[in-house]
Amino acid sequence: MERRADFIADQLERRIFDGTFSDGERLDEVQLAAQFGVSRTPIREALQRLTQSGLIELIARRGAFVRQPGPVDLLDMFEVMAELEAVCARLAAERITDAALARLADANARCSRCVPKGDVDGYYRENAIFHAIIYQQSGNAFLEAECLKLHRRLQPFRRNQLRLRGRLAQAMGEHEAVLAALREGDGEKAAATLRQHVAVQGEKFRIMLASRTAAAE
Amino acid sequence: MERRADFIADQLERRIFDGTFSDGERLDEVQLAAQFGVSRTPIREALQRLTQSGLIELIARRGAFVRQPGPVDLLDMFEVMAELEAVCARLAAERITDAALARLADANARCSRCVPKGDVDGYYRENAIFHAIIYQQSGNAFLEAECLKLHRRLQPFRRNQLRLRGRLAQAMGEHEAVLAALREGDGEKAAATLRQHVAVQGEKFRIMLASRTAAAE
DNA sequence: AAAGCTATTCTTGTATACAAAACGTTGACT
DNA sequence: AGTCAACGTTTTGTATACAAGAATAGCTTT
Numbered sequence A, B: 001m002e003r004r005a006d007f008i009a010d011q012l013e014r015r016i017f018d019g020t021f022s023d024g025e026r027l028d029e030v031q032l033a034a035q036f037g038v039s040r041t042p043i044r045e046a047l048q049r050l051t052q053s054g055l056i057e058l059i060a061r062r063g064a065f066v067r068q069p070g071p072v073d074l075l076d077m078f079e080v081m082a083e084l085e086a087v088c089a090r091l092a093a094e095r096i097t098d099a100a101l102a103r104l105a106d107a108n109a110r111c112s113r114c115v116p117k118g119d120v121d122g123y124y125r126e127n128a129i130f131h132a133i134i135y136q137q138s139g140n141a142f143l144e145a146e147c148l149k150l151h152r153r154l155q156p157f158r159r160n161q162l163r164l165r166g167r168l169a170q171a172m173g174e175h176e177a178v179l180a181a182l183r184e185g186d187g188e189k190a191a192a193t194l195r196q197h198v199a200v201q202g203e204k205f206r207i208m209l210a211s212r213t214a215a216a217e
Numbered sequence C: 001a002a003a004g005c006t007a008t009t010c011t012t013g014t015a016t017a018c019a020a021a022a023c024g025t026t027g028a029c030t
Numbered sequence D: 001a002g003t004c005a006a007c008g009t010t011t012t013g014t015a016t017a018c019a020a021g022a023a024t025a026g027c028t029t030t
Helices: A003-017 A029-036 A040-053 A071-095 A098-117 A120-137 A141-162 A167-184 A187-216 B003-017 B029-036 B040-053 B071-095 B098-117 B120-137 B141-162 B167-184 B187-216
Strands: A056-059 A063-066 B056-059 B063-066
Touching: A003 A029, A003 A040, A029 A040, A040 A056, A040 A063, A040 B040, A071 A120, A071 A141, A071 A167, A071 A187, A071 B071, A071 B141, A098 A120, A098 A167, A120 A141, A120 A167, A141 A187, A141 B071, A167 A187, B003 B029, B003 B040, B029 B040, B040 B056, B040 B063, B071 B120, B071 B141, B071 B167, B071 B187, B098 B120, B098 B167, B120 B141, B120 B167, B141 B187, B167 B187
Parallel strands: none
Antiparallel strands: A056 A063, B056 B063
């Protein structure tokens, strides 16, 4: 919306993602205002924008508190992401165009070229394109928007997952399987494959949760 | 968040829903401020809150514009609602408690008592509870929250649908089928039944869209 | 007379000043 | 000494004042 509030919201979002702000921390308006060299007004607008993404919780007359998702939250979010992508795949299987299939194959090819180089950043970029094409080809603009929103929100937590040994190659195989199912127009197969592909990324947090609850006993 | 901004956001939301503000209309800040007897500040905060629900589009240095969803948008949203509820049902089939099954049966019983009386409001209230229990029993708090958000957003468009002849009785039957599937722990059956139950509500807008495109040719 | 440019005005974006509520601290009372 | 209450401080919520960009209208020019 506004120039400065927009910029500030982006900056704050980045700092929440990279852990500069820890969970539960209260963000002081005047302090942030001084830090950005602006008044409290654009700070407050930025904070409101961030509640929208769920990164911040705004409690009346108490202030803005950083809301870092815990393992349980992340597990839930990955589960929903997996289901939403599965829906996209199922719908796309019937609605996808030949041109889009070609673009999917392209993104996949560029993806696989990154694997031997160990180019995680490059892989991640092309991977995002691959998924975005499937969202779009669902033919449902609302679904597409929701998927992009959640994908973006989970981004920082998914990157770590990609660095695990052998995960890149495995993911490539899953991409190929999804593409093949879409080519065949087999919606259920595409959905199941993509659901599993995404659900795997949540496993890390399931393990983290399991070890934590075990330690608490 | 804030007392007045919160109230104002609710009021504006109501006016958008009931059609007081038409699609594309620009909302003047000073005019609204005068109308509510407050300054521009809480008005601006309320408007920001409404962008979050997608009811308003905020364009930089141009103002706030009402975004009434068209038939295409509604069709997409109902499709996503159907899929999300299907996911809830599938997950709930494995995770639901006996107590929750009893509450579902209760809500259903209260629902069916409203049908012969033609009590649409009562039906709608109990119907919302029925669906909310299924969201909750998915065991996924994030999914539950997303479902509640979308359900709430679609509320004004669903009510009209309920007034169609025979729809209430038909919907009751679908509720019973979902409950039965959940009792059996048959996730796929519960998902398919609930998906269809919700998808029917989007049909009205598909017809509206079809007649509109036909008229344009 | 029409088109383009400029100036004025209207509206949004930001800063500051003020009000009210919540928190912490200190003091009095039991 | 402990607890509760009142006061002061800090911080959020709201109002108003100011700045900057966008729309519009009027003027000039061709």
